[in-house]
Amino acid sequence: MMMSQTGVLMPFALCNTTGCIVGIDEVDRGNQCNCRCLSCSTPVTARQGESNQNHFAHRTDEASTVNECHYSPLTALALILRQELPTILALQVDGCIYEGLKWSVDTKAFGVVIDVFGIAACESTIAIEVPFANGVGLCIEELKPHVDAILSVNTNAMVQALYPREQKSISLSPNDIIELLLENWADWVSVIKVPVMKENISSSPQTDTEYKGSINSHLVQFSSDETPSQILCRCCNIRSGIRAGGLLCNECVFKNVGHRFPNLTEMARYYRDK
Ligand SMILES: [Zn+2]
Ligand SMILES: [Zn+2]
Known part of the structure; x- marks a missing residue:
């Protein structure tokens, strides 16, 4: 059985067609998967339905197979988060709501390369x-004067929790991983720089409804009288919908995905059709 150099099975690879990272259960079997190794770019084959856990393996019949591959679960996770964090449209950091987020990855700003950088509508x-x-990691001291909030994802803790050694781990897709991160946000993300509340955010008419997406009760109360036209989460009918195209709130997604619904797509479908 082929493994990466470090002896770990590879549950993820890069799809040649889409350029996206995919999980082993999301692809066709064998060489049909049309994927390459996340770390060394060697074409891989999808090993599914064998006695071992499903995984990608380097294709040894390819002339381009390199001798050295530094694939590790941490590498994969850090790449997956670079792909998936930019799918988040709204984020709350210490009571501040960032909505209409536009993201860039490994981008240079303020003389520093920032892993994942978001600019909100405000x-x-x-x-x-x-x-x-x-x-x-980042050169945090250099960044502090320039950005409003700085967060750090503990990728090491995530790997230890999601891919325990000597244990068969469950197959996760990149989408599952971002859902798990949102679910365990407090455990895996530390706030390095706390944003300062800006007066103009709450007074702007454009962002009034966005404040109601907050799971912070203080902020929900603050704006609930003034903007009755907000779109409420179809699950709880209390908080505003900021996930799944405005259908669901963060809290309901956290509570239900992985329990009542296998993933966000299924949950969104259920409430859309309801
Ligand atoms: Zn490789
Ligand atoms: Zn809800």
Whole structure:
């Protein structure tokens, strides 16, 4: 059985067709998967339905197979988060709501390369550190004066929780991973720089409804009298919908995905058809 150099099975690979990272259960079997290794770019084959856990393996029949591959679960996770964090449209950091987020990845700003960088509709900025290895992260001190909020994802803790050694781990798709991160946000994300509340955010008519997406009760109360036209989450009918195209709130997604529904898509479908 082929493994990466470090002896770990590879549950993810890069799809040649879409350029996206995919999970082993999302692809066709064998060479039909049309994927390459996340780390060394060698074409891989999808090993499914064998006695072992489903995984990708380097294709040894390919002339381009390299001798050295540094694939690790941490590498995969850091890449997946770079792909999936930019799908988040709204984020709450310490009571501040960032809505209409536009993201860039590994982007240079303020003289620093920022792992994941978000600019909200109100022009507030968030830098998120997503380290590939222990102790290698952003130059936080240099960034502090320039961005409103700085977060750090503990990729190492995520790997330990999601891919425990000596244990068969469940197959996760990149989408599952971002859902798990949102679910365990407090455990896996630390706030390095707390945003300062901006007066103009709450007074702007454009962002009034956006404030109601907050799971912070203080903020929900603050705006509930003034904007009755908001779109409520179809699950709880209390908070505003900011996930699944405005259909659901974060809290209901956290509570139900993985329990009542296998994933966000299924949950959205259920409430859309309801
Ligand atoms: Zn490789
Ligand atoms: Zn809800």
